[in-house]
Amino acid sequence: MALADTQTNRIDLRLVAEMVTPGSRVLDVGCGDGELLSLLAETRGVDGRGIELSREGVAGCVARGLSVIQGDADTDLADYPDDSFDYVILSQTIQATRNPRHVLEHMLRIGRRAIVSFPNFGHWRMRAQVFFMGRMPVTESLPYTWWETPNIHFCTIRDFVALCDTVGAEKERAVALDVAGGRVGVSAPWWFWNLFGAQAVFLLKRG
Numbered sequence: 001m002a003l004a005d006t007q008t009n010r011i012d013l014r015l016v017a018e019m020v021t022p023g024s025r026v027l028d029v030g031c032g033d034g035e036l037l038s039l040l041a042e043t044r045g046v047d048g049r050g051i052e053l054s055r056e057g058v059a060g061c062v063a064r065g066l067s068v069i070q071g072d073a074d075t076d077l078a079d080y081p082d083d084s085f086d087y088v089i090l091s092q093t094i095q096a097t098r099n100p101r102h103v104l105e106h107m108l109r110i111g112r113r114a115i116v117s118f119p120n121f122g123h124w125r126m127r128a129q130v131f132f133m134g135r136m137p138v139t140e141s142l143p144y145t146w147w148e149t150p151n152i153h154f155c156t157i158r159d160f161v162a163l164c165d166t167v168g169a170e171k172e173r174a175v176a177l178d179v180a181g182g183r184v185g186v187s188a189p190w191w192f193w194n195l196f197g198a199q200a201v202f203l204l205k206r207g
Contacts, residue, residue, distance in 0.1 A: 010035070011177060011181035012091070012092070012117050012177060012181075012199055012201055013035060013036050013039055013091065014039070015117075015175055015177070015201050016036060016089060016091060016115050016117060016201060017036070017039050017040055017043055017044060019087075019115055019173060019201070019203045020040060020044050020046060020087055020089075020115070021044075021086065021087075022044045022045050022046070023044070023045050023046065023047075024044070024046050024047070024085075024086035024087055025046070025047045025049075025084075025085045025086045025087075026040055026046045026047065026048045026049070026085060026086065026087045026088075026089060027048075027049050027050070027051065027080070027084075027085045027087070027088045027089070027110065027111065028040075028048065028049070028050040028051075028089045028091070029050075029051050029073045029077070029088060029089065029090045029093065029103075029107070030051070030052060030053065030073055030090060030091070030092075030093035030096070031050035031051065031052045031057065031061060031066075031068060031091075032052060032057050032060070033056075033057050033060030033061060033064075034050060034057075034060060034061035034064045034066045034068060036089065036091055037050050037061065037064075037066050037068070038064050038066065041066075048066065048067065049067050049068070049069075049085075050066060050067065050068035050069070051068065051069055051070075051071040051073065051076060051077075052068055052069075052070060052071070053070070053071070053072055053073075054070075055070060058070045073090070073093070073097055073103050074097055074098045074099055074102065074103060077103065077106035077107070077110060078106060080106070080110045081110070082109055082110065083110070083111075083112060084110055084111075085110055085111040085112070086111060086112050086113065087111050087112070087113050087114070087115060088107040088108075088110050088111030088113075088114050088115075089114070089115045089116075090103065090104075090107060090114070090115070090116045090117075091115075091116075091117045092117055092118060092119065092199075093118075094116055094118050094153070094155075094160075095118055095119065095151040095152070095153050095154055095155060096150045096151050096152060096153075097152075097153065098152065098153075100153050100155070100163065101163060101166065101167060104116070104163065104164075104167055104169070105167050108167065108169055108204065108205070108206050112205065113172070113203060113204060113205045114169070114203075114204045114205070115201065115202070115203050115204070116160070116201070116202050116204065117199060117200065117201040117202075118155065118160065118199065118200060119139075119142050119198065119199050120155075120156055120157050120176070120193075120194065120197045120198060120199055120200055121142075121154040121155060121156050121159075122156030122157060122158065122159075122194040122195065123139075123179075123194075123195070123196070123197060123198050124195050124196065125139060125179070125198075126139065126142075139179075139198070140179065140198075142154075156194050157176060157190060157193050157194045157197055157200050158190050158191070158194045160200070160202065161190055164202070164204060168206070168207040169204040169205070169206065169207060170204065170205050170206065170207040171202060171203075171204060172203045172204065172205055173202070173203040174200065174201070174202045174203070175200065175201045176193040176196070176197030176199070176200045177197060177198060177199050177200070177201070178196060178197065178198055179198045184196050184197045
């Protein structure tokens with residue numbers, strides 16, 4: 001089945017799926033209700049596993065017939081052995097972890113490759129809301145008000161690049177998406193992505 005034929009409307013999930021080699025062993029961290037795991041099973045034939053903090057999310061995954069356990073990325077990734085998966089994926093979740101560096105280091109230890117997607121807090125619309133309205137931004141990719149958000153570590157694309165350099169992660173592929181889901185110029189410098197990318201997806205491996 002082609003990716004375009006699947007049910008998901010989230011372009012970032014389709015992009016993540018494109019980065020995964022068919023038949024791979026995959027761990028989806030913070031897998032929510034299993035939308036990405038289902039997409040990967042349908043289109044890439046992966047051997048997928050998931051870990052999800054919320055009971056509601058785990059129940060949604062089980063209802064889809066997925067192999068998912070309840071757990072916390074900040075504490076439970078330490079229990080997984082080295083190289084136990086081909087890919088470890090963290091989709092739109094790193095900003096909600098208590099220790100993003102710790103989580104990323106475990107992902108790169110557990111998996112031969114890691115895929116991370118996240119909303120870009122450096123996007124010009126975010127900056128404009130802070131500058132002109134003097135309030136924390138609320139957007140499509142970050143839809144929560146400041147007092148109810150699960151996000152505790154907002155970052156920009158340049159922040160994430162700096163984190164990758166700090167932990168010695170090699171960036172195999174990176175894509176920035178604008179608010180309409182279109183790809184921001186592939187050869188553009190980081191500052192351009194940081195300004196116009198509403199979200200980003202990185203494929204990483206150990207350096």
